[in-house]
Amino acid sequence: MVSFTLNGEERRFDGDPETPLLWVIRDAERLTGTKYGCGIAQCGACTVHVDGMTRRSCITPIADLEGSSVTTIEAVSGREAEAVQTAWTAIDVPQCGYCQSGQIMSAVSLLQMNPAPSDADIDAAMAGNICRCATYQRIRQAIHDAASSLEG
Template identity: 65%
Template sequence: MAVRLTINGEPKTVDAAPGTPLLWVLRDHLKMTGTKFGCGVAQCGACTVHIDGSPTRSCITPHDSLDGAEIKTIEGVDGRAADAIREAWIENQVPQCGYCQSGQIMSAAALLAENPSPSDADIDSAMSGNLCRCATYMSIRRAIKDAASKV
């Protein structure tokens, strides 16, 4: 089934089997491998992308439900908040294994776009669906606070 999507500002037409999760359309059909597969049941957040501006788990989102949607992936997230997040991630040495980081950054970018001055509770709430095997949660919170101070 052919579906029209705008991915990172570029119009795309994707022809995949009905019900194919967006994650696999991105990774297998479009060769955009920045969005990661973690659990396949929307519990870990590794596959987080923005759909029409909202952080969404791509592993359970059928691509054919998104005709006309605007999708932003880790490869295309941009702007002052995204730049500040990337810088803060490096300054605070957030990544360890790094596997969850694209999803973490996508959730953090959505948070700062909505709330440029989040409290610890706001950060915890926004990031609660993103798991990190390395348990860098305190570093993630610190990096988000640092990024917020620069936006």
């Protein structure tokens, strides 16, 4: 049995310890905001925060999370999260929206670590997040806008 915190609530998973976190989140916990994209940690659709850091949930065995705190898109919060969500909406970042939970989780983490990122910082932090609709310019602009809103 693996005990961990999910979105602020204690959880226990009594299944195969090699089960990827993504399937625990989606199937066992019924939280569908975190998406399955590629299954090999290359697209970023499954990005969550584990103990405050981004993690690809599709390749993270639940056994690795004993005692950890996991945050999904459903519960991400704080100044950075609010700034990112506001900026995303203001400039209409999503098109199909499939990748957006992973994009937002990565952007929030970036701004928590670097409140004034350059284009190069943004590109490096977001490199593992693929957008099928190619909204990369709007994603970068939204991160800049979110960072600017945090300055005030």
